[in-house]
Amino acid sequence: MKGLFVTVEGPDGAGKTTQLKLLAQELEMAGIEVVLTREPGGTEIGDHIRSLILDPAFAKMADMTEILLYAASRAQHVNELILPALDEGKVVLCDRFVDASVAYQGYGLGFPVETIEQVNAHATGGLVPDRTYLFDLTVEDAKKRMHARGALDRIEQRDDTFRQRVYDGFMAIAADEPARVRRIDANREVEEIAEELRTDLLAFMKKRRDDDEDGNRDRSR
DSSP: OOOEEEEEEOSTTSSHHHHHHHHHHHHHHTTOOEEEEESSOSSHHHHHHHHHHHOGGGTTOOHHHHHHHHHHHHHHHIIIIIHHHHHTTOEEEEEOOHHHHIIIIIIITOOOHHHHHHHHHHHHTTOOOSEEEEEEOOHHHHHHHHHHHOSOOTTTTSOHHHHHHHHHHHHHHHHHOTTTEEEEEOSSOHHHHHHHHHHHHHHHHHHHHHHHHHHHHHHHO
């Protein structure tokens, strides 16, 4: 069976990381091989790049430097970890991917979305998630959660105007790709969100298996 690439997206503070860990546990209990990873990072090289991107000491980082650093981390991530896992038939659960760059560096920083997409098409070789869960949380609610966690990184320290543009970017992505992106109301209890993710993903996987079996039968006729 071919692997499945699943990503979670949304504003900082939306609870993505917690939910991704819970989803990984559910799949593993069902006997499904899972690789849990994140961006930027996911590899030794990517983690070093992550430290550069998020360090508040680098306030002078140029916007294009930020864009290219994210893409560089992603290129290593895809080639070293994601593609090999997919080739082995595993489910890859990734905290952020290209959608985050489109929202944060495209909409947030005001760079042409086409530029972000072109840079990342080279970085990923055109890899697109099979399923994406977009955690929908207002700018105000996300801000409260971030401050409750403690110190903010370089990206999190940006102002509410930036965060609103990022939020609008994520909503635009969801509207443009409804077949891939499922919006998740993140302002609910952890257990309720986890159940929605589990139910939807298992149903998505079943449909894909059924479609693959139908295709194989058609080719064998």
